[in-house]
Amino acid sequence: MKIKISELFYSIQGEGRYMGVPSVFLRTYGCNFTCAGFGMPRGELSKEADNLALLQTSHETVAFKKYEDLPLVSTGCDSYASWHPSFKDLSPLMTTDAIVERIMEILPYGEWRDEHLVITGGEPLLGWQKSYSELLSHPKMAGLKEITFETNGSMRLNKDLRHYLLNWSLGRKDRGYNAITFSVSAKLPCSGEPWEDAIKPERVCDYEYVGHTYLKFVIATGQDFEDAQRAIAEYRAAGFKGNVYLMPVGGVESVYSMNNKKVALLAMKHGLRYSDRLQVPLFKNEWGT
Numbered sequence: 378m379k380i381k382i383s384e385l386f387y388s389i390q391g392e393g394r395y396m397g398v399p400s401v402f403l404r405t406y407g408c409n410f411t412c413a414g415f416g417m418p419r420g421e422l423s424k425e426a427d428n429l430a431l432l433q434t435s436h437e438t439v440a441f442k443k444y445e446d447l448p449l450v451s452t453g454c455d456s457y458a459s460w461h462p463s464f465k466d467l468s469p470l471m472t473t474d475a476i477v478e479r480i481m482e483i484l485p486y487g488e489w490r491d492e493h494l495v496i497t498g499g500e501p502l503l504g505w506q507k508s509y510s511e512l513l514s515h516p517k518m519a520g521l522k523e524i525t526f527e528t529n530g531s532m533r534l535n536k537d538l539r540h541y542l543l544n545w546s547l548g549r550k551d552r553g554y555n556a557i558t559f560s561v562s563a564k565l566p567c568s569g570e571p572w573e574d575a576i577k578p579e580r581v582c583d584y585e586y587v588g589h590t591y592l593k594f595v596i597a598t599g600q601d602f603e604d605a606q607r608a609i610a611e612y613r614a615a616g617f618k619g620n621v622y623l624m625p626v627g628g629v630e631s632v633y634s635m636n637n638k639k640v641a642l643l644a645m646k647h648g649l650r651y652s653d654r655l656q657v658p659l660f661k662n663e664w665g666t
């Protein structure tokens with residue numbers, strides 16, 4: 378099987394429960410959202426990604442030949458190239474064998490030790506779900522102990538993957554590993570996505586059956602926090618039991634540093650968890666970090 382891969386790199390997890398853990402990031406191509414509202418006044422949508430897409434497609438030679446050439450954006454989705462159709466040629470379709478070989482090349486010791494795998498996007502729970510069991514069953518992946526799916530929480534987990542992950546966890550959980558985690562970055566109205574498409578409590582409750590699951594809300598304003606509280610109430614009413622993190626908005630340092638302390642204080646005040654975005658102060662959120 379093949380998976381269209383936007384990025385495959387080794388770094389430190391900057392967000393959520395695995396902050397600071399050395400991790401391989403497998404960023405799949407494609408998303409069901411565009412999140413053009415991030416960093417914009419409410420009701421307005423960012424045009425940054427579309428303007429870059431015009432540059433990419435309006436010349437005979439493309440403007441950006443690889444991910445490292447792509448500019449960072451300060452509004453909208455900070456991983457726009459992982460789903461925008463104009464950048465799809467930057468994401469190769471790779472066999473699961475080729476993906477595993479590349480992972481072995483970037484792991485510091487050429488094998489899994491204490492590193493964790495992050496399957497992210499775009500939205501990693503789109504059609505690629507059907508390829509993950511083949512990828513994870515590769516003999517060179519046997520030493521992997523923990524995986525996080527970074528999802529927007531709107532997609533249903535397919536039956537085969539669900540079954541496979543439950544089996545994959547057996548043995549690893551007995552040895553004290555978390556095995557499977559779902560990091561659900563549910564999209565509030567500040568993303569620009571409609572509530573009814575983004576907040577899907579029953580789907581997230583199903584992830585919780587399969588692995589450790591937490592919610593992570595991106596916060597810029599008091600209104601965002603009010604929206605987060607409304608969403609949390611809906612998830613709890615559906616039976617969700619996991620932790621909730623607040624994370625500051627800001628894919629670029631100037632925006633992040635205006636927000637991080639305020640969001641940390643807000644999380645403390647309400648007894649919620651705070652997630653940093655360590656990739657911003659450490660690595661300026663460059664592609665491949």
Ligand code: SF4
Nearest residue numbers: 408410411412454499
């Ligand atoms: S769900 Fe995530 S990857 Fe998809 S558009 Fe929104 S922020 Fe970007």
